[in-house]
Amino acid sequence: MSSDTKNPEKIASSSDVENGEYIVPVRDPVPTTAWGRFVDSFKQVELEEITHNGDFNDLEKAIAATAKSPLHANLKNRHLQMIAIGGAIGTGLFIGSGGALATGGPAALLIGWGLIGCMVYGTVQSIGELAVRFPINGGFNVYSTRFIDESWGFAMGWNYALQWLVVMPFELLAASITIGYWNKTINSSVWVAVFYVIVLFINLFGVRGYGEAEFIFSAIKVTAVVGFIILGIVLTCGGGPHGGYIGGKYWHNPGAFANGFKGVCNIFVTAAFSFAGTELVGLAAAETQNPRKSLPKAAKQVFWRITLFYIISLTLVGLLVPYTNDRLGTARDASASPFVIAIENAGISGLPSVINVVIIIAVLSVGNSSVYGCSRTLTSLAVQGFAPRQFAYIDRAGRPLVSVCFSLAFGLLCFLAASSKQGTIFNWLLALSGLSTVFTWGSICFCHIRFRYAMKVQGRNPEEELTFLAQGGLYSSWFGLVLNILVLIAQFYTALFPIGAEPNANDFFQAYLSFPIILVMYLGHKIWTRNWKIYIRGKDIDLDSGRAEADLDLLKQEIAEEKAALATKPWYYKVYNFWC
Incomplete structure (x- = not known):
């Protein structure tokens, strides 16, 4: 020193x-x-x-500043696993799927969630490989800066921060509306205040508070979905109070598709919204006690969440609820949830209230995650020089205090619930982040592609240096990148020609506002910094700063020993190790 x-x-x-x-x-x-x-x-x-x-140039300063994070590594393996399994389960699944079912039909529901699920799995594998290698402050927005271009890193960082910034007040409002399922006489602002205090209290405990809260929230959500899957199978087979085999009759009448190809295209963004937050396991790498052991397992758990909790539950929803049900997509509380409708149609009382409680917990979980995601991203942007320096303040408990306070202060917009214009205001707030997740995932996939390309150009062998290799390798990243681009094209099509309406500017910008905002941020940074390069050349990409392991030769030896040990195990252990 x-x-x-x-x-x-x-x-x-x-x-x-x-x-x-x-x-x-x-x-x-x-x-x-x-x-x-x-x-x-x-x-x-x-x-x-x-x-x-x-x-040092600006890029080298940004990489050096984010390479060593003063954030506390207090997230344990159990926290990360539960965040990976159930962290993103929220209103997108429980309520948003109802509107998607009404718009596209049961077949479109599975096509949309299935394709987006495949894309998400490849994306999480990519972020897992990068985060195990570089468990740095800011995660994937820093990867955009160092593997693609500083201007793109600036645009993606602010894109992700804005996404979570506007989600918190919206989710707290949604929680208060959900209470209306039981009691509509109490002013919604009262419940908004209660939920706001809960989120504030959780974040006083830093990353440990976030981890413990998400562990509990996710456990409840997972239990509820598993319970619904069991109940749904029983009801489909005719075991409900009303009896009668249901099977696939709603696939024949009213049918499998509601609005043809346009209905399928319209579902993609809803499906992407329901998976939003899956990438948080990569952002949490800098605050995880042992990212080399925890992150690969968390990345693999996403496959089971997509398969078990989304695809199976939505298959049952499509079997139990016809897309012509007039309650689908009509409200933001449990009354519009296809899960609740399926249970009520079966003549079961009491359980809809249980689902409503789960929806409230899911909303609080997303609100909690929004403060975490926004604050860590703002802090990373400040450290890179992309945001005011005050956001780089991290206290002795490892909390990015200024960023957390800013996120919570913006969350006070939730009290617009008392305004008669709250619907219009929140629609435009959400328009700011409508496509943010799609851009984030596409950028993660491209970062992984650029990282592997840089290793190839610089003569580095991924199998010798990386402790975790993305399942599917570059193929899954290319698939994710291409599919993200196709989703953007599909969303442009449905934004320009909305279902059931003539083309109009209001619908278009509410669906596609994120794109011009990102474009303005990207070009604005180019002009301000006079950074005219399109991308960082592979030979110039920094592959070592912020690396988890300091001794590369020792790392290569450890990887070789682990591979040799795995080769001696029976086939069933190898299968388990691959998927879990």
Whole structure:
């Protein structure tokens, strides 16, 4: 450590962060009382010193600043596994699938969720490989900066931050509306305040609070979906109170498709919304205790979530509820949920209220995740020089305090629930993030492609250096990238020619506003920084900064030993290891 660090007057300033030099101040004595330690935890963390020769360009400064994160690695394996299995299960599945069923029909429902599910699986495999290799502050928006281009990293980072920023107030409003399933007499602002305080309280405990809350929320959601699958099979076979075999009769009358090809295209974005948040396992890499062991398992768990919790449950929904049911897609509470409609049609009382409770928990889970996703992304943007420096503030408890407070402050928009114009306001807020997830996933896939290309150009062997290889390799990333582009084209088609309406500017921009915003951010950064290159050349891509393992030769030896040990195992163990 340099002599400057011994000077108690030399503290870590924003200019130090900007120049890529972190100076460690002399820490104050640790308070002895619980209240004192609580207050002390909000002070800025002591930053590790990073030195350079003064010749770093902006890209090298951004990579160096994000390579070592002061965020606390408090997420355990069980947290990450449950986040991977049930973290993204929310209103998109429980309520949004109802509108999708009404728009496309049961066959379109499976086609849309199946294709998007395949794309998501490939995307999570890609982010898993990158995050195990580089468990850095900011995750995939930093990968866009270092593997594609700084301007694209700027656009993708702000795209992802805005996505989660506007989701929180919307989800809290949705939670208050869901209460209306039981009682519509109490002002919705009361429930908004209750749910806001819950989310705020969880985030006071930093990443550990997020992990524990998501562990509980996800366990409840998974239990509910598994319970519905069992019940749905019984009802389809005629075991409900009303009796009578149902089978596939609703696929014949009213039919498998509601609006033909356009109906299928219209479902893609709804399906993508229901999977939003799956990529958070990659963002959490910097705060995971052992990303090399935890992340590969979490990436593999996504396959089971897609297959068991989405495809099977939606197959049963399509068998139990005709797409002509007039309640589908008419509200944001449990009354419009196809899960609730299926149970009520079977003549079962009580269970719809249970599903409504699960929907409230799912909404709170998404609201909690929105604060986590937005705050970590804003902090990463600030460290890279893409956002105000104040957002780089991380306290001694490992909380990105300023970013969390900003996200929570924006979340106060949820109190627009009392406004008569709240519907219009929230529709336009959601338009800001409508296609954000699709752009994020496509960018992740392209980052993986560029990473592998850089390894090839620089003569590096992935099988010798990477502890986790994406299942499907580059094929799954190319598939994900191409399918993301096709989804954008399909959404443009349905935005320009909406189902049941004439082409109009209002519907188009509510469905496609994200695209011009991303384009403006990308070109704006190009003009502001005069960065006219389209991409970073493969030979110039940094493959080492922020790497999880410092000793490459030792890593190669460990990988070879692990492969040799796996080769001695029986075939069923190898199959289990591949999928789980």
